[in-house]
Amino acid sequence: MIEINNLTKNFDQFTAIDDLTFTVKEGEVLGFLGPNGAGKSTTMKLITGFLSATHGSVSIDGFDISKSPIEAKSLMGYLPEGAPSYGDMTTLEFLNFVAQVRGYRGEEILMRVQHVLDEVELNSVSQQTIETLSKGFKRRVGLAQAIMHDPKVLILDEPTDGLDPNQKHHVRELIKNLARDKIVIISTHILEEVTAVCSRAIIIAQGRIVADGTPAELEARSKYHQAVSVRLSENYDLAADLTGLAQVGDVEKDSEDELVFRILANGGNSIFSQVSEIAQAKQWPVTEFHVSRGQLEDVFRTVTQQTQGAD
């Protein structure tokens, strides 16, 4: 379990991380979201012990990162931002080095290195120097070193940045497979990734947590949650038919298509059946009719733009 208490980091006068408190349990894949400069990478650098906190504490399975750094670091695998690695080494040499530092000796080194080479599909470039590799391969070398010792805690700073869609899919599968009894924290600004792999998401803005929940819970906070989306064949005044229904809110016209409307639901309750009954009764000129899910993107924009809205 990772426990983070009142974590604060100041750079000179600037507060990068402001009193973060949260815990992550085994089996959770935590997506760490936030606009650029919100403090995602700084938080990860504090958790992994690269930076030391101004106030507060980070403990990994009971080991405080500032008091017992070696023990805490042994439990973690970390892919830093940009996946840095020693460019003049070959993939194999680099992974051998990491395996040795992780405490493997003799035969074990070969086995572990071969295992991670297979896991992230690096066999084809194992003899190439890292500086000659493409961005995608470099990122995978970074992932390979992070999972070398089958760590209990995996911290990945933008793991799929620079990968093509196939590789992204592969990395996500990898993370999902790893996650069963582990803690994974990934930072990303790709929101679909959160829905795809994370069991929990934390959104931070200006160093503070502004939202924390499962992706579904966060989606439910969208104003489009449970909204009914309607495409008409000709113009029709929907709002007039819907007045008086307590659970139905505003009707919004789509900004791109004149004939697409969104009927918002008040309080996040389902309005599908009510609206469809009215549509049939009043014979709306409907060509498409469906319930839209809340968009994580709306929630992200809403919570990160109103900086005072911390909860």
Place this chain on the structure above:
Amino acid sequence: MGNLSIIFKRELQSYFATPLAYIFIVIFLVVNGFLTFDFGGFYARGQADLSPFFAFHPFLYLFMVPAIAMTMWADERKTGTIELLLTLPINLRDAILGKYLAAWALIGIALSLTFPIWLTANYLGDPDNGVIFAAYVGSWFMAGAYLAIGACLSACTKNPVIAFILTVTICVIFVLLGYPFLLGMLSGWVPQIIIDAISSMGFLTHFDSISKGVFDIRDFLFFGVFIGAWLFASAVVIELKKAS
């Protein structure tokens, strides 16, 4: 095998993975030979010793050692690998010593490859081999002192060229502190005790006595403490500056 030796091995291998180590060794040997035989008048002196060889070392190291030291930490910070290195379960002490000792070993290899000069002196005459051995060790320790300055200043910046220039500058100061010319200028109007203190911080003061065969453990101790102090300073600098 501890982490120190793992890092030592990686660093030393990476010197030899690029042309850097070979270029360093070749240039070191060529310049050494040139200085010893042409400027030093190795043959013309008609003496079987290596004084002309060692006399140029403080000046040779002035450019060669900072070139090795400049990338030591600056590159780690520039490429971000410092974040990788320091989040592995490694002590900062092991990381600093491992990197430092690897660079020092490279200089040691280059220095030991000058052995044909030693053999030549033995072939031509009957030198005091004990003195020559002590001078070799002393020269290596002095190179270590330059290297420790370089390691610390390399940790101060992401730019290796800046690290190089700063290191050369600081090293020049420590060479000049023991230079008789400078001390002569001070004598007469500065109290002797201060002149002695300044002179005792100079590389030349200690290296001269070692290379002349005056074996005083304090001279080696000076370089040892000097190296330790600069490496400790690198640790402080790395802690302070790793975020930026």
